[in-house]
Amino acid sequence: MKKxxxxxxxxxxxxxxxxxxxxxxxxxxxxxxxxxxxxKYDEIYCEWAPNEKVAMETAFxxxxxxxxxxxxxxxxxxxxxxDPLFTVSYTGVNAGMVIAVADDPGMHSSxxxxxxxxxxxxxxxxxxxxxxxxxxxxxxxxxxxxxxxxDTPVLLKMCTRVAHSQSVVETSDRIxxxxxxxxxxxxxxxxxxGNAIRRHPAVEERTRRLAAWAETADINRVEAxxxxxxxxxxxxxxxxxxxxxxxxxxxxxxxxxxxxxxAEKIRAFAASVEKVIVVEELDPFVEDQCRAMGIAVxxxxxxxxxxxxxxxxxxxxxGVPYAQGRALxxxxxxxxxxxxxxxxxxxxxxxxxxxxxxxxxxxGCYTLGAVAPLSSIEMTLxxxxxxxxLHGFNKALGKxxxxxxxxxxxxxxxxxxxxxxxxxxxxxxxxxxxxxxxNSITGMTGHQQNPTTGYNIKGDxxxxxxxxxxxxxxxxxxxxxxxxxxxxxxxxxxxxxLAADEPSVIISRRPCALxxxxxxxxxxxxSADKCIGxxxxxxxxxxxxxxxxxxxxxxxxxxxxCGVCSQLCPVSAFESTEKGV
Amino acid sequence: xxxxxxxxxGVGGQGSLLASKLLGQLFLSQGYDVKxxxxxxMSQRGGSVVTYVRxxxxxxxxxxxxxxxxxxxxxxxxxxxxxMSFLRADGQIVTSTQQIDPMPxxxxxxxxxxxxxxxxxxxxxxxxALDCLSVAMEAGSAKAVNIVLMGRLSxxxxxxxxxxxxxxxxxxxxxxxxxxxxxxxxxxxx
Numbered sequence: 091m092k093k094x095x096x097x098x099x100x101x102x103x104x105x106x107x108x109x110x111x112x113x114x115x116x117x118x119x120x121x122x123x124x125x126x127x128x129x130k131y132d133e134i135y136c137e138w139a140p141n142e143k144v145a146m147e148t149a150f151x152x153x154x155x156x157x158x159x160x161x162x163x164x165x166x167x168x169x170x171x172x173d174p175l176f177t178v179s180y181t182g183v184n185a186g187m188v189i190a191v192a193d194d195p196g197m198h199s200s201x202x203x204x205x206x207x208x209x210x211x212x213x214x215x216x217x218x219x220x221x222x223x224x225x226x227x228x229x230x231x232x233x234x235x236x237x238x239x240x241d242t243p244v245l246l247k248m249c250t251r252v253a254h255s256q257s258v259v260e261t262s263d264r265i266x267x268x269x270x271x272x273x274x275x276x277x278x279x280x281x282x283x284g285n286a287i288r289r290h291p292a293v294e295e296r297t298r299r300l301a302a303w304a305e306t307a308d309i310n311r312v313e314a315x316x317x318x319x320x321x322x323x324x325x326x327x328x329x330x331x332x333x334x335x336x337x338x339x340x341x342x343x344x345x346x347x348x349x350x351x352x353a354e355k356i357r358a359f360a361a362s363v364e365k366v367i368v369v370e371e372l373d374p375f376v377e378d379q380c381r382a383m384g385i386a387v388x389x390x391x392x393x394x395x396x397x398x399x400x401x402x403x404x405x406x407x408x409g410v411p412y413a414q415g416r417a418l419x420x421x422x423x424x425x426x427x428x429x430x431x432x433x434x435x436x437x438x439x440x441x442x443x444x445x446x447x448x449x450x451x452x453x454g455c456y457t458l459g460a461v462a463p464l465s466s467i468e469m470t471l472x473x474x475x476x477x478x479x480l481h482g483f484n485k486a487l488g489k490x491x492x493x494x495x496x497x498x499x500x501x502x503x504x505x506x507x508x509x510x511x512x513x514x515x516x517x518x519x520x521x522x523x524x525x526x527x528x529n530s531i532t533g534m535t536g537h538q539q540n541p542t543t544g545y546n547i548k549g550d551x552x553x554x555x556x557x558x559x560x561x562x563x564x565x566x567x568x569x570x571x572x573x574x575x576x577x578x579x580x581x582x583x584x585x586x587x588l589a590a591d592e593p594s595v596i597i598s599r600r601p602c603a604l605x606x607x608x609x610x611x612x613x614x615x616x617s618a619d620k621c622i623g624x625x626x627x628x629x630x631x632x633x634x635x636x637x638x639x640x641x642x643x644x645x646x647x648x649x650x651x652c653g654v655c656s657q658l659c660p661v662s663a664f665e666s667t668e669k670g671v
Numbered sequence: 672x673x674x675x676x677x678x679x680x681g682v683g684g685q686g687s688l689l690a691s692k693l694l695g696q697l698f699l700s701q702g703y704d705v706k707x708x709x710x711x712x713m714s715q716r717g718g719s720v721v722t723y724v725r726x727x728x729x730x731x732x733x734x735x736x737x738x739x740x741x742x743x744x745x746x747x748x749x750x751x752x753x754x755m756s757f758l759r760a761d762g763q764i765v766t767s768t769q770q771i772d773p774m775p776x777x778x779x780x781x782x783x784x785x786x787x788x789x790x791x792x793x794x795x796x797x798x799x800a801l802d803c804l805s806v807a808m809e810a811g812s813a814k815a816v817n818i819v820l821m822g823r824l825s826x827x828x829x830x831x832x833x834x835x836x837x838x839x840x841x842x843x844x845x846x847x848x849x850x851x852x853x854x855x856x857x858x859x860x861x
Contacts, residue, residue, distance in 0.1 A: 094695045094705055119711055198710050222706075222733075255733035256695055256707040327733065334732035402736040413738025415756035418794060422753045423781035425773035427683060427718030455716060463778045536711065628777060633717050636772040637779075645771065647804070647813050 095259045097252040100223035101162075101190060102127035103259065104230025108186070109266035110134055110160050112152035114145040116506065117535035118164030119199040120253040121192035125162050126538075129547045133264060138538050138547050141473070141506040142167035146174045146189065150243075153187040154279065156270040158234055162190035165206045166472065170507070175243075176213045180289040181279050182241035182296075185270045186234035189215075192248040195371045196398040199534070201453065201472065203396065205372040210245050210349035214293050216300050217245040217349045218309070221329045223257040229346065232309070238267075240296055240303075247348070249371070251327040251398070301350040309346025312359055315339055320408070321363030323356065323376060323387070327399075328369045334401040335410050348376060353383050360385045367392065367408070371399050429458045431634035432603035432610065432650035434529055434574045438498070439466040440630050440654070441580040445588070447496050450483065452476035452508070454500040455533040455602075463631045467498070474499070474507025477515060477524055484520040492521040493588050499524070502532035502540040505555070509564075515593050516565040523587045523594050526557060527574075530601040537605065561595045568594035575600060577657045603650050611651030612668035616642045620663035627655040627664075672703075674727035676735045677824075680754045681746030682771050683715040686817035689842060690744070691722040693821055697838035698726035701830060708733040719750055719773075744824050746816060747771050748800075752787045755796060764796060765824050767803035767816060799823065806861055810854035818843075818851045822858025832859075 095103065101124045105113065113136040115125040129136035139145035145161040152159035163171060168191045175189070191209070194200040210217035218233055220226040226248070233244040277285050304310055315321075317339050324332050325345040332342060343359045345351070360366045360380075368377040368389035377389035392407040393399060405412035429436050439459040442449050443466050451457055451467035452475065460467040469479060476497035484492050499508045504526050515522045532538040539545045544554035561569045568590055572583045580598070587594040601608050613634075621641040628635060634648035635655060644655075646667065656664035677694060679687045688709060695707045703726040710720055723735040740758050745751035745766035758764065768788070775781035784790070788800045801823055807815040818839070825835050835855070843851045 092699070094699050094707070096709075122711075250710075251708060251733050254709050254711055256705070256709075257730075257733070258699065258704060330732045331734075400734050400736050401732045401739075412736070413759065415737035415739075415758065416760075416794070417756040418752050418787075418791060420752065420784050420787070420790060421781070422749065423773050423775045423783065425682065425717075425719040425749070425753075426775075427716040428774050430684070430716060458716065461774065462780065463774075534716075536715075625779075628779075631774060631777060633771070633774065633777065636777055648771075 092258055094256045095223045096256050097223045097226045098123035099127040100226040100259050101230045104227040105160050106131045107264050108231040108234040109158050111157035112159040114139045114148035115162040116142045116145050117532055117538040118167045119535055120250045121162045121164045122535045124190055136547050140541055142171040146171040150178050153183045153185050155272050156185050158186045160188045165193045165204050168206055177281050178243050179213045179215050180281055180286055183237055186237035187243040188233045188246055189243055190246040192253050194250050198250055207375045214297055215243055215245050217247050219247045219326045219348045221326050224259045227259050297350055304347050304352035305355050310352050311344050313342040315341035318363045321366050324369040331399055331401045331404040332369050335405045351379050428633050430603055431632055431648040432652040434600035435527055436630050437574040437577055437654045438598045439464045441584050442466050445584050447494055450476045450479045450497040452499040452503050454503050456527050473503050474511050477508050477511030480522045481515050481520045484522050496523045496525050498527055501528040501542045505541045521593055525596045528597050528599040533602050557597055566595050571597045571599050574598045575652055612666050613646040613649035613651055614644050614664045615667050617663045617665055620661050622661055626658045672727050674725050674730050676740045677724040677742045678735055678740045679722040679744045680750040683718045683720045685746040687722050690817045691724055692842045693838050694724045696841045704730045706730045706733045748787045764798045766800050768800050769804050806857045807854055810857050811850040815854035818854040819858035822855040825859050
């Protein structure tokens with residue numbers, strides 16, 4: 091049956107059809123929907139793991155036990171899971187194991203634009219790269235066959251434009267392969283030096299066999315072209331841009347597996363054209379390998395190593411005419427993302443600003459606390475770095491920073507990588523003030539449950555980690571909870587904990603305003619008679635409040651009645667729109 | 672058939688994902704190859720968002736680039752102006768007249784440009800501007816702005832209204848179907 095499917099949903103369909111039985115992932119844009127969609131199939135056990143390392147090890151355990159397994163993550167998540175990745179390459183698998191990694195060129199929702207293809211080569215694990223939803227489905231299935239045939243985990247590499255584009259797929263039925271009962275095999279699965287030394291040559295031999303397979307695999311295909319002046323090597327979404335611009339003009343070598351590469355196929359392709367151009371996003375990954383094979387190619391001399399490509403960029407670099415479009419002769423103000431109206435993080439950041447705190451931040455919606463007018467966060471690096479960074483900051487400066495520096499980390503990020511940083515604070519005793527922004531969900535990636543929410547991926551009741559008990563068990567005597575909608579309470583908590591001469595944890599707790607179960611109050615309105623236009627309410631950067639003709643105005647379609655603005659108004663101009671009030 | 676390009680632009684959270692789902696469903700039901708490209712994640716938090724919808728005999732790129740859009744559907748006036756350069760020379764903008772101040776305007780670092788609809792028309796662009804928010808509230812919910820816009824957009828296609836209705840039924844939860852049908856009809860006729 092023909093369906094329009096998101097690339098990530100198609101990959102999930104591929105898992106389903108291939109008989110995948112166990113999925114463990116950590117959410118991360120643009121990879122999240124693979125696991126969310128997989129969870130809709132009752133035949134697959136799915137879970138959100140606390141982080142990508144745990145997810146990959148869980149998937150490995152399931153493979154070992156004999157069931158086809160999967161873990162999915164964004165590009166930076168693979169850094170977290172790199173430890174098991176490099177060694178699962180050595181052990182190989184029992185039942186098939188597929189690892190999806192989704193890159194984010196252009197950084198729509200990421201802190202860097204690393205090119206994950208390097209991991210395939212570094213860890214010596216084959217990597218398939220689909221170019222649309224139909225391939226995402228087909229390659230996910232193929233990945234399992236390769237995994238079992240070559241005794242290797244297989245990387246399925248997505249990117250934003252494949253992951254988050256819908257295109258047409260044809261689905262088929264689920265076929266569950268015969269189980270592969272677990273068998274004790276210490277030499278294969280216990281990676282201590284004596285065994286690993288013997289596994290490494292097997293990995294090298296596997297790569298040679300995979301490269302030979304790549305030569306004849308139809309996922310690495312040559313598409314004929316009329317004009318042999320240029321031949322193009324490409325894969326993933328770049329293939330689509332090339333076809334959009336050139337149609338069937340130039341021959342194209344479309345790579346479905348970008349590591350290991352089919353050297354002879356590339357050599358023959360290069361010999362059939364006058365000049366070879368490699369079209370790829372980010373690093374010259376394919377280009378460099380071609381050069382190493384002694385094949386003359388052009389790539390990054392034409393195309394930028396940063397950002398996404400598009401049909402116009404490809405057209406420009408290939409000398410094909412393209413439309414330019416016409417901009418309005420007007421300065422259009424930027425519209426950066428902002429914390430939502432009613433976001434519980436807002437009140438806390440306002441408090442930190444008022445107390446002139448230096449704030450070290452982390453990864454999540456609250457990273458938007460760095461945006462004007464709050465401009466509160468001064469450092470964001472990676473998951474968990476806020477706590478460890480604060481510890482280092484305080485160790486370096488001592489009392490000079492301890493009484494004015496804090497870190498903020500979300501509940502999900504804390505579970506992901508914050509606990510080990512907190513252990514370091516407790517163990518090596520820096521007088522740090524750690525603020526956990528507990529909005530009871532993984533927010534930025536679109537509301538996934540985590541170990542602190544009490545629910546699993548299906549929304550059913552699950553184990554719930556109590557943050558207060560956890561922090562106390564680590565040795566923190568000062569653990570307190572505040573409601574970030576209550577500015578006075580926030581102010582008191584921040585002042586007292588910064589002044590205390592021992593480390594402390596403040597849990598700023600209120601569910602994300604976008605959660606469906608959260609009941610909001612009626613929107614507020616501004617009494618034009620009372621408003622004196624002092625702009626005090628504008629300091630919190632709420633998107634629902636604007637100034638019109640010198641007076642504050644509330645957009646009722648956005649306001650959720652949180653009341654933080656009214657606590658700032660010196661003349662009580664904010665009123666409820668609730669009937670009868 | 673040459674690929675047709677429709678862009679849906681607006682502010683994150685305004686409901687563009689449902690609108691693109693509806694269009695995707697419609698074009699697929701009419702037998703076309705379709706690609707829809709969305710942005711998830713951080714931009715969805717009140718930032719400028721864009722969705723590309725393309726259909727034709729065979730669609731390659733999931734993106735629409737500058738100068739390529741046949742239609743730009745906009746939830747917000749400033750966003751229509753921002754993305755105007757993506758319009759073809761003879762393209763059409765269909766926009767709601769709603770204005771939402773971006774943060775630089777909220778903080779006073781920038782001004783919201785005035786008379787954008789007139790300025791776009793003065794620049795020779797065909798602009799169909801409708802107060803979709805008021806229409807949506809007439810239909811029963813401010814949240815139905817996206818469907819009002821789809822109703823308005825439907826006037827620029829030759830597809831039978833029945834096809835639109837079926838696409839609507841396919842993507843809207845049954846609970847809200849009646850209200851959304853009303854919103855669609857009001858948008859189409861307004």
